[in-house]
Each structure stands twice: as structure tokens, then as C-alpha cells.
Amino acid sequence: MASVSSQPQFRYTQPPSKVLHLRNLPWECTEEELIELGKPFGKVVNTKCNVGANRNQAFIEFADLNQAIAMISYYASSSEPAQVRGKTVYLQYSNRQEIVNNKTTADVAGNVLLVTIEGADARLVSIDVLHLVFSAFGFVHKITTFEKTAGFQALVQFSDTETASSAKNALDGRSIPRYLLPEHVGPCALRITYSAHTDLSVKFQSHRSRDYTNPYLPVAPSAIDGSGQLTVGLDGKKLEPESNVLLASIENMQYAVTLDVLHMVFSAFGPVQKIAMFDKNGGVQALIQYPDVQTAVVAKEALEGHCIYDGGFCKLHISYSRHTDLSIKVNNDRSRDYTIPNTPMVNSQPSILGQQPVSVMGPTVQYNGAPYTPSPEQQPGMPQTSAGWGPGVPPMPQSMPMQMHSNPYMPPGTMPPQGMMQSPIQSGLPQSSMLPPYGSGQIQ
DNA sequence: AGCACA
Numbered sequence: 496m497a498s499v500s501s502q503p504q505f506r507y508t509q510p511p512s513k514v515l516h517l518r519n520l521p522w523e524c525t526e527e528e529l530i531e532l533g534k535p536f537g538k539v540v541n542t543k544c545n546v547g548a549n550r551n552q553a554f555i556e557f558a559d560l561n562q563a564i565a566m567i568s569y570y571a572s573s574s575e576p577a578q579v580r581g582k583t584v585y586l587q588y589s590n591r592q593e594i595v596n597n598k599t600t601a602d603v604a605g606n607v608l609l610v611t612i613e614g615a616d617a618r619l620v621s622i623d624v625l626h627l628v629f630s631a632f633g634f635v636h637k638i639t640t641f642e643k644t645a646g647f648q649a650l651v652q653f654s655d656t657e658t659a660s661s662a663k664n665a666l667d668g669r670s671i672p673r674y675l676l677p678e679h680v681g682p683c684a685l686r687i688t689y690s691a692h693t694d695l696s697v698k699f700q701s702h703r704s705r706d707y708t709n710p711y712l713p714v715a716p717s718a719i720d721g722s723g724q725l726t727v728g729l730d731g732k733k734l735e736p737e738s739n740v741l742l743a744s745i746e747n748m749q750y751a752v753t754l755d756v757l758h759m760v761f762s763a764f765g766p767v768q769k770i771a772m773f774d775k776n777g778g779v780q781a782l783i784q785y786p787d788v789q790t791a792v793v794a795k796e797a798l799e800g801h802c803i804y805d806g807g808f809c810k811l812h813i814s815y816s817r818h819t820d821l822s823i824k825v826n827n828d829r830s831r832d833y834t835i836p837n838t839p840m841v842n843s844q845p846s847i848l849g850q851q852p853v854s855v856m857g858p859t860v861q862y863n864g865a866p867y868t869p870s871p872e873q874q875p876g877m878p879q880t881s882a883g884w885g886p887g888v889p890p891m892p893q894s895m896p897m898q899m900h901s902n903p904y905m906p907p908g909t910m911p912p913q914g915m916m917q918s919p920i921q922s923g924l925p926q927s928s929m930l931p932p933y934g935s936g937q938i939q
Numbered sequence: 940a941g942c943a944c945a
Binding site: 546 | 943
């Protein structure tokens with residue numbers, strides 16, 4: 496006998512569940528209205544509204560099964576139907592036992608935005624530009640920036656959710672206006688979600704984090720160059736002009752950083768003309784000269800705060816030098832002029848690729864000044880750019896093609912000298928407590 | 940008016 500197939504979706508009796516399924520709700524019914532509806536019968540622990548193609552269905556979940564039964568029972572025998580905004584609502588036990596909310600933290604509105612800057616040049620977007628962009632919507636309290644697998648990201652804190660929402664709505668998916676970016680920087684789009692943070696912890700004003708509510712916050716050591724000059728004003732403006740010469744200070748120098756190591760690291764962004772190393776304040780600093788400012792800018796943005804060796808060792812802090820042309824008197828293990836070919840020099844092949852310590856750095860230095868003299872104009876006929884790529888001691892010449900110069904940067908997340916530069920170290924700023932609460936794979 | 944991530 497051909498049996499009539501049962502239709503499970505139209506069962507008129509269902510096993511009880513803490514979860515009730517509601518239908519015929521008014522358009523875009525809110526969570527608050529659902530809670531109001533269920534409250535007389537028990538504790539509503541979860542809801543899900545705007546379900547279904549018409550967004551007029553919902554679920555409410557009670558803390559206890561008996562509470563759900565009480566609600567169903569009440570309206571089963573009541574002359575007054577359940578209603579929301581005067582509209583009759585039909586309810587029944589859900590065929591599931593609990594509400595699964597795919598609401599991620601990114602969907603919960605808050606006063607802090609998680610901003611992902613997309614684009615090949617995302618890292619070149621300064622914190623000041625971000626501040627400017629977001630300030631259009633209200634007072635920006637704090638900004639932290641960091642790099643994760645998702646790329647270059649920032650947390651932007653407003654005073655309240657409303658302001659943050661207006662900024663998110665206006666900026667999500669939009670690109671940073673061109674006129675706010677330097678000439679050589681490509682388009683940078685903003686992807687914005689909410690962060691679960693409510694108050695960012697900013698310890699210093701630095702290139703990576705700012706607290707605009709606290710003018711007394713100390714400026715990070717990384718924002719001060721060798722002469723103690725501020726590179727970041729308390730108003731968040733950079734005080735130092737860009738230069739083709741970078742001043743790099745090396746923090747936590749557990750492993751010796753040789754001139755050749757520096758040459759290799761900095762050569763990834765373009766030809767290095769000259770390097771001068773010296774000791775200052777008990778640490779090692781170096782001046783690195785590029786032929787042009789643009790290359791230096793790219794190198795600085797890419798390397799600032801990064802560590803040469805894994806494990807937080809030899810962290811680079813980079814600022815612009817006031818010099819434009821270093822005067823290298825002698826080529827030795829602390830200073831070198833790569834623009835002079837065939838210069839005799841001590842052989843010092845570094846064994847850096849294995850990330851092994853070359854030697855332990857000791858306080859062997861009594862040098863008081865820099866091994867260069869700051870004479871701005873010297874060697875007027877000096878060959879520029881590729882001239883210095885000759886028979887010097889390029890540690891990895893084959894890996895640094897000349898095109899580097901025209902396209903000095905590399906794909907996001909790839910640090911130039913393989914094996915040495917690790918993924919950005921988050922030590923120092925920003926604090927781990929500021930990092931977004933997601934697993935690294937979930938951000939998009 | 941009839942069950943939710945793709």
C-alpha cells in the first residue's frame with residue numbers, strides 16, 4: 496500500500512525545547528522585544544532575530560526547559576495571542592535545543608574599531624594619516640597599530656559606540672584619500688569591523704601607538720633619535736623631516752650585528768651607499784645612507800620595530816638622520832663606503848644565515864663619537880645608485896636585483912633577508928592585550 | 940505563518 500509520506504516540517508507536536516521558534520514577527524523585530532515577550536515566563540538567555548528570508552522569524556532560548564514550556568502552555572490556552580507591536584506572533588518549540596549564534600565579536604558594536612589597511616603599500620600608511628581619517632567622525636581617543644597575518648591593522652578607539660559606528664559605516668570598504676598619502680604610496684582600502692576592546696592600553700606615544708587623551712604620556716624611546724631629539728610630537732605630528740640617511744639603533748643586541756648584516760638587511764630596499772656604525776648610550780647605532788629619500792622611507796617603514804634575529808633579538812629602531820651624505824674616512828668593520836669600488840677591506844664574511852650568534856657582543860667600545868664627519872657636501876662626482884653594487888662585499892648579491900630600486904618593497908608579510916627577519920615582533924608596543932581577540936586565521 | 944553559516 497502506498498503510504499502517505501509524513502512531512503516532518505509540519506509536525507504539530509514537537510518535543511519540548513528551551514528554544515522557541517517565533518514567526519510572523521513584525522519587520523526587523525529587535526532582541527529587546529523578544530526578551531520582553533519571554534521575560535514573564537523565565538530568563539531569556541539568548542535570542543536570534545531577523546531570521547528567514549523575510550527576516551520575520553526569531554528564536555528565544557530560556558535558561559530552563561520549564562520556562563519554555565510555561566510560555567508555550569500559556570499561549571496555547573490564552574485568549575490573547577502573543578504579540579509584538581500589536582502583531583500576533585506564532586510560537587512553538589524549536590527543533591533545536593540551543594541557539595547557535597554566529598555572531599562574532601566583529602558583529603557586536605563597540606567603541607573600538609579594528610581597521611585592516613589593505614593594499615601593497617598598507618604599511619606605509621602612517622598613524623597620523625589614520626588619525627586624520629578617523630577624526631572626521633569624532634574625537635579619536637587612542638590608536639594602536641600592529642601587523643598580523645591579516646596584514647597591517649589598527650585599533651581605533653572612540654569615546655562611544657555611536658561615533659565608532661558612524662566612522663565604520665562611512666569608511667568600511669573605502670580607500671584612504673590619495674591626497675592624504677605620499678606620492679609613491681598606492682591605494683589603501685580600509686576594512687573595518689568592531690573590536691571587542693573597549694579601552695586600549697597605550698604606554699607610550701610612538702610610531703605605532705598613540706593616546707590622544709593623555710598629553711603627559713611619555714614618548715617611546717623608539718620615537719627619539721640618537722641625539723635625543725623628538726621625532727614624535729605630543730600632538731602626534733612627526734617632527735623629523737625625511738632623509739635619505741637613516742639612523743638605526745639596535746635594541747636587545749644579544750647577537751653581534753656586524754656592518755655586513757646591516758648592509759644585507761638594508762640592501763633589500765635599494766642600494767646602500769654608506770654605513771657608519773658607532774656606539775651611543777651603551778648601545779650600537781648605525782647610519783645607513785641611500786641614494787634617495789624614497790628608498791629610505793620605504794626601508795624605515797618596513798624595518799622599524801622589527802628584529803634582525805628571531806626571538807626579539809636585535810630590534811631595530813629607525814629614524815631619519817639629519818645627515819644627507821656621510822663622510823666615510825676609512826673602510827673598516829664599523830664604517831664603509833660602498834660607492835668606492837675595489838676598496839681594500841678586512842674580510843669579514845658573516846655567518847648570519849643560520850641565525851647563529853656571530854659573537855657575543857661585549858662592552859669593547861670606547862668610541863665616543865661617530866666615525867664620520869657631518870660634512871654635507873663632499874665627493875661631488877660620486878657615482879650614485881648602482882655604482883656601489885660593484886665588487887664590494889655584498890653578502891647576497893644575487894638576491895638583490897637592480898629592479899629592487901624601482902620596486903623596492905616586497906609582498907606583504909615577507910621580510911627581505913630570508914631567515915633573518917622574522918615576522919613582526921609584538922614585544923613592546925602594542926601590548927598583547929591590545930591585539931584583536933581573534934585567531935589569526937579569522938581576520939579578513 | 941513553519942527552523943538559523945555560506
